[in-house]
Amino acid sequence: MPFGDLRGFLKYLESKGELVHIREEVDVKYEIIVQGKGSADVAFIKETHPVRYFFETEIVELLEGLGVEILAAEEWLTGKTPGLDTFGVCFVGRKR
Secondary structure, eight states: OTTSOOOSEEEEEEEEEEEEGGGTEEEEEEEEEEEOTTSOOEEEEEEEEEEEOOOHHHHHHHHHHTTEEEEEEEETTTOOOOOTTOSOEEEEEEEO
């Protein structure tokens, strides 16, 4: 890397998701700017990470096919009702 030792600090991080319905993926695009400590040297990094997602209907269908009754579905760690802006969902089930 032309900036030498960039174990400096993160100046800026942005991520944006773009749904790709055909593949049932979200392309998460990151833009990262890092500046070395005590230096004017800056590194610009752009990355895209495809992430597979599942709709609730897919999870329910899969679990019911395995004989699991769905008791609850909620946003991971908050307990809120899942929405389009929810990243992680927890399903609670019981074997029939």
